[in-house]
Amino acid sequence: MKAKQFIRLGLSITLAGVFVWLIISQINPDELRKAFADTNPSWLTAALAAFSIGYTFRIQRWRLMLTTENPRLSWLACAGPFLASFATNNVLPFRAGDVLRAFAFNGRLSTSASVVLATLFVERLLDLLMVILLLLSALLVFQLDANRFAGLGRSALAAIATGILLVMVFPQLFFPVARITGRLATKISPRLGQKLSHEIDKILTALSNLAKGKRISKLLVCSVIAWLAEGFVFWFAALALPALTAPEAGWLALPVGTLATLIPSTPGYIGTFDYFTGYAMTALGNSQSAALGFALLVHVLLWLPPTIVGGLYLALHPSKPKPAEEINSCQ
Numbered sequence: 001m002k003a004k005q006f007i008r009l010g011l012s013i014t015l016a017g018v019f020v021w022l023i024i025s026q027i028n029p030d031e032l033r034k035a036f037a038d039t040n041p042s043w044l045t046a047a048l049a050a051f052s053i054g055y056t057f058r059i060q061r062w063r064l065m066l067t068t069e070n071p072r073l074s075w076l077a078c079a080g081p082f083l084a085s086f087a088t089n090n091v092l093p094f095r096a097g098d099v100l101r102a103f104a105f106n107g108r109l110s111t112s113a114s115v116v117l118a119t120l121f122v123e124r125l126l127d128l129l130m131v132i133l134l135l136l137s138a139l140l141v142f143q144l145d146a147n148r149f150a151g152l153g154r155s156a157l158a159a160i161a162t163g164i165l166l167v168m169v170f171p172q173l174f175f176p177v178a179r180i181t182g183r184l185a186t187k188i189s190p191r192l193g194q195k196l197s198h199e200i201d202k203i204l205t206a207l208s209n210l211a212k213g214k215r216i217s218k219l220l221v222c223s224v225i226a227w228l229a230e231g232f233v234f235w236f237a238a239l240a241l242p243a244l245t246a247p248e249a250g251w252l253a254l255p256v257g258t259l260a261t262l263i264p265s266t267p268g269y270i271g272t273f274d275y276f277t278g279y280a281m282t283a284l285g286n287s288q289s290a291a292l293g294f295a296l297l298v299h300v301l302l303w304l305p306p307t308i309v310g311g312l313y314l315a316l317h318p319s320k321p322k323p324a325e326e327i328n329s330c331q
Contacts, residue, residue, distance in 0.1 A: 087310025118206030
């Protein structure tokens with residue numbers, strides 16, 4: 001393991017440990033048991049159904065991006081690699097699932113690693129856009145202070161969302177700035193600058209292809225449906241716990257808990273996701289024990305299905321990693 005990776009892993013484990021300790025220090029075991037008492041299985045079933053709908057549209061969104069290179073690609077062909085990458089990210093550090101998705105399945109998908117890497121970048125942009133919009137909506141509906149949950153005001157969040165949307169719809173507006181960034185990096189470090197310029201060109205090309213015709217509109221629609229479905233996962237999970245007096249807080253917990261995953265943590269975001277999801281649930285008056293119980297429940301609902309299904313796909317369809325020189329050429 002490289003020194004940088006060792007330091008990053010140590011930091012992630014430390015931060016995760018801090019948040020796990022904060023959770024444990026706030027838990028009353030008896031109250032936590034009461035929070036799970038009389039859990040409604042019907043609402044849990046509804047949450048799993050919403051989860052399935054969300055991932056259906058996430059996979060469709062990825063397929064639409066990959067069809068710029070392989071127009072005949074089917075949804076089913078994309079589903080296995082997509083879920084396998086999430087399963088790997090859930091159990092291994094350093095975003096190993098992203099590396100797997102970029103390099104392990106190109107033969108099956110008839111795609112190149114550079115295109116898949118570009119789709120991962122676009123996927124992150126779209127997800128960040130949706131999370132910010134959901135957070136802004138929840139803050140407006142519940143009349144809450146944005147700084148308390150995001151460290152930024154509503155205006156700043158709206159500006160970030162607007163910027164992401166402009167990048168997606170009008171990527172050509174940002175070409176000069178992006179290329180200037182690459183040239184500046186080359187002056188500082190020629191080797192690093194060349195790699196950065198190469199990656200910038202690939203991303204700009206991918207963004208330009210995605211912005212053509214109606215594809216970007218379809219990507220945005222898929223993103224909206226996927227994240228609304230995930231919102232229903234949180235809401236239905238909250239309705240399944242009678243101990244929660246304000247289950248609607250699940251709509252706030254979704255963006256707050258998701259943004260918390262940006263903090264370095266262990267695979268599966270153990271500790272960070274749970275702490276901030278529980279914190280958001282208490283904002284509308286839910287008890288701390290019930291809120292933390294909810295955080296643990298929704299974490300399992302989000303973590304277990306893709307890990308099981310993606311793990312089964314990897315077991316049944318083992319993939320040979322690309323040769324080191326091919327991977328290095330794409331990095």
